[in-house]
Amino acid sequence: MTPGAAGTFAVASGLFFSIVTIVLYILINVKKQTGKMIIAARAAYVACAASVFTSIGTLGWIVYHREYQYNYAVQHTSNELYNHWFRFAATWSGQEGSFLLWATWTAVLGLVLVAVSKDFEKIVVPIATSVIGFLCAILLKQSPYLLFLKVNPGMPSIPTEGLGLNPSLQNYWMTIHPPTIFFGFASLCVPFAFAMSALITRDYETWVKRVFPFALLSSGILGLGLFMGGYWAYGTLGWHGFWAWDPVENASFFPWLAVTAMVHGLHVQRNRKGMAKTNLFLGILAFWLFLVGTFLTRSGALASKGANGQLLSVHAFDNISKSGLNLMVAMLVVYGIAGLAMWLWRFKEVPGRSTTGDNLLSRDFAFFMAVVMMLVACAVITLGSTTPLFLSWAHRPPMAPQASFYNKVMLPLMLPVTLLLGAVPWMAWRKTDPDTFMRKLVVPWMLMLVFGFILLLWVQKSQAQLVNTMDAATYQSTMHNWINPAVQRIMVVLLGSLGFLAALSNSMLAYRVFRKRPLAAGGWISHVGIGLLIIGVIVSNTFERTQIITLKQDDGPQTVFGYTFSFERMTGVAPAVRPIDPEYDQKNHVVLRVTPPGGAQMEAQGQAGTFLLQPRWYVPRPSLNEESMGNPDTMFWPSIKKYASHDLYVALANQPAENLYSVNLLPKQHVKLGQYQIFYLKPIIQPLNYFGAVMGILMPNNKVIGIQPGEQFLKDGANQTVQNDSGQPIIYKTDESIPQIPSSANRPAVAILNSLNPQTHAVNVLFSLPGMPATWSIPLSITYKPWVNLVWIGVLVAVFGILLSMVNRIIDIRRPEAAA
Amino acid sequence: MNRSVIVALIVISTAMGFTMWAFSSSMTPYVDIHQAEKITGQVQIRGKILHSTAHWSDSKHALVFMLKDKNNDLVEVDYHGAKPEAFDTAPETAAQGVLSKSADGKLVLVSDSMVVKCPSKYSDTKGLKNDTKAHSAAENRI
Numbered sequence: 001m002t003p004g005a006a007g008t009f010a011v012a013s014g015l016f017f018s019i020v021t022i023v024l025y026i027l028i029n030v031k032k033q034t035g036k037m038i039i040a041a042r043a044a045y046v047a048c049a050a051s052v053f054t055s056i057g058t059l060g061w062i063v064y065h066r067e068y069q070y071n072y073a074v075q076h077t078s079n080e081l082y083n084h085w086f087r088f089a090a091t092w093s094g095q096e097g098s099f100l101l102w103a104t105w106t107a108v109l110g111l112v113l114v115a116v117s118k119d120f121e122k123i124v125v126p127i128a129t130s131v132i133g134f135l136c137a138i139l140l141k142q143s144p145y146l147l148f149l150k151v152n153p154g155m156p157s158i159p160t161e162g163l164g165l166n167p168s169l170q171n172y173w174m175t176i177h178p179p180t181i182f183f184g185f186a187s188l189c190v191p192f193a194f195a196m197s198a199l200i201t202r203d204y205e206t207w208v209k210r211v212f213p214f215a216l217l218s219s220g221i222l223g224l225g226l227f228m229g230g231y232w233a234y235g236t237l238g239w240h241g242f243w244a245w246d247p248v249e250n251a252s253f254f255p256w257l258a259v260t261a262m263v264h265g266l267h268v269q270r271n272r273k274g275m276a277k278t279n280l281f282l283g284i285l286a287f288w289l290f291l292v293g294t295f296l297t298r299s300g301a302l303a304s305k306g307a308n309g310q311l312l313s314v315h316a317f318d319n320i321s322k323s324g325l326n327l328m329v330a331m332l333v334v335y336g337i338a339g340l341a342m343w344l345w346r347f348k349e350v351p352g353r354s355t356t357g358d359n360l361l362s363r364d365f366a367f368f369m370a371v372v373m374m375l376v377a378c379a380v381i382t383l384g385s386t387t388p389l390f391l392s393w394a395h396r397p398p399m400a401p402q403a404s405f406y407n408k409v410m411l412p413l414m415l416p417v418t419l420l421l422g423a424v425p426w427m428a429w430r431k432t433d434p435d436t437f438m439r440k441l442v443v444p445w446m447l448m449l450v451f452g453f454i455l456l457l458w459v460q461k462s463q464a465q466l467v468n469t470m471d472a473a474t475y476q477s478t479m480h481n482w483i484n485p486a487v488q489r490i491m492v493v494l495l496g497s498l499g500f501l502a503a504l505s506n507s508m509l510a511y512r513v514f515r516k517r518p519l520a521a522g523g524w525i526s527h528v529g530i531g532l533l534i535i536g537v538i539v540s541n542t543f544e545r546t547q548i549i550t551l552k553q554d555d556g557p558q559t560v561f562g563y564t565f566s567f568e569r570m571t572g573v574a575p576a577v578r579p580i581d582p583e584y585d586q587k588n589h590v591v592l593r594v595t596p597p598g599g600a601q602m603e604a605q606g607q608a609g610t611f612l613l614q615p616r617w618y619v620p621r622p623s624l625n626e627e628s629m630g631n632p633d634t635m636f637w638p639s640i641k642k643y644a645s646h647d648l649y650v651a652l653a654n655q656p657a658e659n660l661y662s663v664n665l666l667p668k669q670h671v672k673l674g675q676y677q678i679f680y681l682k683p684i685i686q687p688l689n690y691f692g693a694v695m696g697i698l699m700p701n702n703k704v705i706g707i708q709p710g711e712q713f714l715k716d717g718a719n720q721t722v723q724n725d726s727g728q729p730i731i732y733k734t735d736e737s738i739p740q741i742p743s744s745a746n747r748p749a750v751a752i753l754n755s756l757n758p759q760t761h762a763v764n765v766l767f768s769l770p771g772m773p774a775t776w777s778i779p780l781s782i783t784y785k786p787w788v789n790l791v792w793i794g795v796l797v798a799v800f801g802i803l804l805s806m807v808n809r810i811i812d813i814r815r816p817e818a819a820a
Numbered sequence: 821m822n823r824s825v826i827v828a829l830i831v832i833s834t835a836m837g838f839t840m841w842a843f844s845s846s847m848t849p850y851v852d853i854h855q856a857e858k859i860t861g862q863v864q865i866r867g868k869i870l871h872s873t874a875h876w877s878d879s880k881h882a883l884v885f886m887l888k889d890k891n892n893d894l895v896e897v898d899y900h901g902a903k904p905e906a907f908d909t910a911p912e913t914a915a916q917g918v919l920s921k922s923a924d925g926k927l928v929l930v931s932d933s934m935v936v937k938c939p940s941k942y943s944d945t946k947g948l949k950n951d952t953k954a955h956s957a958a959e960n961r962i
Contacts, residue, residue, distance in 0.1 A: 240902065365824050372828045376835045384843070402916075402933070405846035409839050416831065548881040548900065634908050653902045654876040654883055779876050781902040 004070055004145035007058035010051045011139045014103070017048035018133035025126035038122075042114055045125060048132060049107035056100045059144050060091045069158050071151040072096065072144040078164030080586075089175040090165045092182075095298065096144035101178060103135040105186035113190065120197050120210060127193035131186075134331050142324035167586065167620060167635050173232035181225030181252055185294075188222075188255055188287040190214040191262060192339065195283030199342040204276050204350050208269050211283065212809040215263050218286070220802035222256040227795040236637060240546075240649065240783060242791055243537075245403040250385040251293025254378045258286035261374035263802075267523070268367045271429060277343075277350045278371060284339035289382060291332050296386060299325055359431045366424040373417050380409050407541075414495060418534055421527055422448075422501030425509035444504045452497035459492050462543040462786065488542060495538045503531030519808035526801025529794045536790025546783040548653050551592075553775035561784045562597035563648060567776060568612070569746070570656075579737040579748040580658055580774055583634075589614040590656065590778060594641070594648075613650050615639040615780075646786045653779040660752065660766035660774045667761050674772045675700045683761045688721050688729065689713055691756045693763045697738070705741065709753035709765055710734040744770035853893040856919045857927070865889060865897075865929060866914040869907070883907075887915060887929070895919070897929045910936035 001009075024041035027033065062070050063077050064087050076097070077090040092101045110128045117124045148158055165174075194211035198204050229249065230242035243249065262282035265275040359365065384401045426432070426440040463485055510524035547560045557566035572588025574581050582588045595603070595610045602609030616637035638651035663671055665680035672678075677698035684692040692710030699705060714722040714730040721729045733752055741749035747768060754764040768774035856863045867889035874885035883899040897915050907913070917931030 360823055360827065365827075368824060369828065369831070372831060376832055380835070380839050383839075401843060402846050405842050408842035408846065409835070412838060413835060548902075550876070550878045550881060552878075634903070636902070651902050653881075655903075657876065777876075777878060779881070 003058045003062050003067065004147065007055050007062070007145040008140075008143060010055035010058060011136050011143070011145075014048055014051035014055060015133055015136035015140065017044050017051055018129045018136060020044040021048055021129045022126045022133065025122055025129075028122050041122075041125075045110060045114060045129060048129060049111055052100075052103050052107040052132060052136070055139070056091070056104045059097060059100060060088060062145070063091045063097075064088055066162065068160065068162060069147055069149075070144075071146045071148045074148050074159055074162045076162065076165060078162040079160075081165055081170070083170070085172065085175045086165060086170050089169075089178075092178045093165055093169060093174070094144065096139060096142055098178065098182065099135055099138055099142075100144065101182045102186050103132050103139070105179075105183045106131050106135070106189060109187055109190060113193075117210065120194065120207070123197035123200055124190070124193040127196055128189050131189050131331075134327060138324045138327045141327060142321045164620075167618065168237055168637075171232065171236050173228060173236065177225065177228040177232055180221060180228055184218055184222030184225045185252070185255070185290050187214065187218040188259060188290045191218065191259065191283040192287035192335070195280045196339065196342060199280060199346045202346070202349070204280070205273075208266055208279065209809075209813055212263075212266050212270070212812070213806045215259055215266060215283075216802055216806035216809060218259045219256065219263050220799050220806060222252065222259065223795065223799045223802060226252060226256060227792070227799065230795075231792065235640060240638075240651070240781070241541075242788075245384075245406040247385045247388070247400060248297050250381050250406075251290075251297050254382045254385070255286050255290040255293060257374045257378035257381070258282055258289050261371045261378070262286060263805075264367050264370045264374070268364065268371075272364055273351075274364065275368070275371070277347065277352060280346075280350065281343055282371075284335075284343060288332070288336050288339060289378070291328075291335060292382065292386065295328050295332055296389060298328065299389075361427060361432045361434060361437060363424060363427045363429045363432075366420050366427055369416070369420055370424075373413060373420075377410065377413055380413075381406065411491060411495070411538075414534060414538075415498070418495060418498035418502055418531070421531060422498055422505050424527075425505045425524060441505075444501055444508065447504060448497050448501040451500045452493055455496045455500075456489070456493045459489055459496075459543075463489065466543065466545055492538055492542050496535050499531045499534035499538070501531075502534065503528050506531060519804060519811065522801045522803070522805030522808055524801070525804060526798040529796070529798030529801060531794070532790045532797060533794030536787050536792075536794055540785050540788040540791060544783055544785045544788075546781060548779065548781050551776075551778040551780050552659075553777070554659070557595075560782045561648075563782075564595040564599075565613075565650075565780065565782070566593050566595075567591075567778060568593050570776070571614075572618075574748075576737065577734075579750050580768060583617055583619045583655070586618050586620075588618050589616050590652065592639075592650065592780075611641060613639040613641055613648070615650050615652050617652050617655065619655075642789070644789065646784060647788045649783040649785055651781050651783075653781040656776050656778040658768075658774045659777060660750075660768050661772055662754070663765050663767060665763055665765070673767060674769070676769060678765075678767070679704075680763060680765075683756055683763065684708070684710070685756075685758055685761075687758075690734075691753065691758075692734070693753055693756060693765060695751070695765065697741075697751075697769075699741075705738065707738055707751050708735050709751045711753055711756070741770065745773065747773035750774070850914065852889045852891055853887075853895045853919075853927070854891065856895075856929075859919070862916060862918060863929075864914050864916040865895065865919075866912065867895075869910060869913050870894075871908070874907075887913070895927050895929050896922075897931050897934075899931045899934055901932060901934075904934055904936045906936045907934075912936070 021041055021044040024037065024044055028037050028041060031037075059072065061067075062073050064084075066077055066079065066087075067073050072094060076093045077087060081087050081090065091097050106128060110125060110132065113125050113128055114121060149155060191211050191214055194207045194214070198207035226249075229252070233244070234240075234242045259282070262279060265279040265282055268275045269279055384405055388400050422444070423441070426437050506524045506527040510521045510528060513524060514521040545561065549558050549560060549565075551558055551565055551567055553567050557564045559565070568591040570582040570588060570590055572582025572585030575584055578584065592613045592615070593610050594613050599609035616635075616639070618635045618637075620635065634655055636652050638649055640650070641648040661673060663673055663678050665671060665678065667680055667682050670677055670679040679696040679698065681694040681696065684690065684694060690710060690712055692708050695707050695709070697705045697707060710733070711731045712734050714732060716722050723729055736750045736752050738749040738751055743749070747770070749770060750766075750768045752766040754766050756763050850864050850866050851859065853865060853867075856865055865887060867887045870886040870888060874883065876882075877884045877898070880898055881900065883897075883901075883903050885897055885899075887895050887897050889895070897917075899915065899917075904910075913934050913936045915929055915931040916933045917929045919927060919929050922928045
């Protein structure tokens with residue numbers, strides 16, 4: 001059996017066994033049967049899971065072994081992809097592969113559920129299985145195992161090379177970020193299944209304890225996935241920030257908000273028996289919102305109609321088949337309607353207790369407000385991200401709200417949230433004695449005022465620096481254009497101080513709890529992280545400063561934000577036909593030597609006062625022909641120098657350019673160029689085929705070297721000239737290199753024909769020769785990002801806290817009820 | 821109704837009002853160049869990138885290129901920022917910024933944000949289906 005047939009068979013068998021599993025479990029529920037029937041149902045489930053594992057294994061095998069007879073391999077891998085991890089990670093770089101990854105994680109979680117969910121098994125497992133069933137159906141309609149020649153009937157033969165993995169994805173994050181975020185996504189079906197089980201069996205209490213670890217798992221893993229995505233975008237992809245409010249990012253953020261709101265609601269229900277209805281709703285909502293997000297990013301709604309291609313999101317998929325899309329819509333409708341109908345049906349009989357009305361100064365109220373505000377944020381982000389969908393349904397031109405929309409809404413919303421975060425550790429359940437509350441809060445409050453004062457001084461200094469160092473256009477483009485400096489000062493100081501209070505109060509309580517029961521401190525620890533994150537986000541976003549410069553090799557070093565930049569070299573190895581173009585080498589780095597403030601003194605004292613920053617720049621260009629077909633994609637990677645207090649973020653703002661020595665000549669003329677004499681004898685003109693200039697260089701040692709820089713018209717198979725989109729023939733340069741003249745200082749000698757007038761025969765030729773080498777102009781975007789480390793530390797601390805809580809809640813299940 | 825629900829309602833309604841304001845103020849409409857000339861604030865112009873005109877301006881520290889809208893009107897775009905990764909192969913862009921007249925009376929869109937199409941070479945089937953170039957290129961290398 002071919003791997004493709006095996007894969008297709010495995011997907012079909014996954015669908016078959018998922019249906020069998022569901023039917024068996026339904027029978028168990030209806031007939032109240034146990035024993036043999038359960039064993040049969042479990043066996044069917046294991047077969048279903050095994051099928052899913054087989055199908056992803058097969059796809060992995062096809063991609064890893066570059067089986068180019070399959071379209072998926074042609075699309076997603078290439079011979080150049082040599083790193084074993086990337087070769088494997090290419091499996092989930094496409095639409096179908098990521099569906100398969102989702103199915104795989106759901107299958108894994110299903111196995112866990114079979115093992116641990118006990119009396120919930122008979123409802124929870126079939127619901128999880130139904131997700132696998134849907135995914136298998138989608139994969140049958142949108143198969144990753146299609147043969148290349150079937151998909152591309154016009155092609156003469158199976159290619160020997162694939163299109164490859166986008167170089168910006170060739171990063172270790174590609175191997176861990178997608179599996180992590182998809183594990184988080186897949187896990188959202190567990191709270192959904194438990195909520196449905198509670199609603200079906202009318203047991204609104206027991207499920208809380210059982211679902212709690214899973215809800216925390218979703219929140220923690222999704223949080224970790226979001227962190228990885230942000231760090232990847234920041235550190236490697238060169239997005240200049242950790243969060244861009246891109247619809248695809250949002251699509252993973254709003255389910256996180258819903259499931260994290262649920263975690264808070266579950267906490268209330270465990271302690272105070274309140275929010276039962278809310279929790280059931282949130283369990284359903286979180287999974288459904290994930291489906292909405294998936295639909296949004298895969299439906300092509302973010303890719304505008306017509307030939308324009310996608311303009312609204314940087315990384316949405318838009319190639320799902322019609323039937324695959326219909327199945328996605330079916331999932332949205334089925335899970336949405338089933339969940340909502342069940343919830344409304346049982347709404348009246350779910351025990352409601354007005355816990356929230358007791359006292360405004362109580363943990364009950366604080367948690368209630370936390371849930372409310374997370375849901376408000378969730379609603380805003382969901383609405384903002386789905387705007388293009390609604391507009392496309394209304395046949396209006398697609399538009400997406402810009403990042404400033406989210407910033408504007410989130411900033412004021414964060415104020416009460418942060419205040420609550422700082423106050424909640426000093427509140428008691430039910431009712432807090434105001435005097436005790438104030439007494440406990442007094443120390444953190446004083447410290448916060450000290451911090452706030454220092455922050456104010458820092459903010460004033462930074463604002464002055466912002467105005468001084470940024471050029472007007474860049475300054476305008478940041479969030480400063482909607483917030484005036486005074487308001488900005490107040491907001492930053494207020495939010496930063498409250499973030500500090502949140503981190504401080506929670507760490508004080510976390511420390512106290514941790515000493516007695518380490519596992520119980522998880523929630524407080526995660527709040528410490530959120531406090532740090534808030535400070536990091538507000539400060540780094542408001543006070544990052546960017547300056548764009550053109551660093552010229554001739555003009556020497558330039559100083560930005562106190563750092564002096566000088567160009568050292570390019571590390572790429574240029575191909576023989578393009579001797580001065582290092583960018584075709586994937587390992588090309590632009591080596592910059594940076595002298596930080598005070599670096600010169602250190603250097604004078606014999607210490608290493610400088611460091612290297614190496615932003616990367618690479619042009620994937622597989623052949624000479626493709627080069628001439630137009631501008632290929634240019635890849636940029638930033639380079640970051642991390643300090644405790646800030647990052648220095650350096651990226652190329654554009655391709656570096658070579659400055660060469662230009663010579664204009666008519667036939668039989670000559671001209672002096674430095675220590676050389678350049679002669680131009682005659683042109684060679686073959687219309688629509690070749691232009692060249694027969695020239696000579698008189699060297700300082702009186703030797704003459706003949707050269708013939710030229711331009712070749714690109715031909716297709718039938719010897720016809722190939723034209724570009726605007727009808728111009730495509731031309732590429734020939735005979736650039738002058739091998740007779742040895743390289744000096746790593747700069748090879750070149751002569752490039754820039755233009756040749758067919759009437760007057762006048763030529764313009766560009767030279768780089770020993771003693772007068774080509775020099776680089778390097779456009780650099782330099783950003784000073786203060787306090788950005790707090791963002792990463794904050795998220796990691798929060799995720800650690802959440803996962804610690806998860807462990808605590810797993811143990812809690814075994815704990816006798818009285819002790820809880 | 822108890823107090824906490826009232827507080828919650830206040831928060832929600834404030835947030836809703838604020839959201840509406842933020843939403844309406846951050847949806848920059850797509851306009852053509854002709855319409856854009858009448859607008860003093862932020863506009864978003866969508867059109868073809870004339871790649872042959874795209875270059876880095878050392879003096880402006882900006883990526884400068886001509887944009888042709890659907891009426892075939894032309895405008896110069898000065899994009900202040902790092903070049904988007906897919907710019908070189910993107911047929912179209914939506915550039916956002918403020919339209920102004922330069923010293924020599926030329927219309928210039930001073931832009932700070934630009935959305936471009938993803939690199940088509942890597943976005944699945946498109947790269948192969950509509951041309952045989954990718955295929956022949958692969959052959960040429962061997």
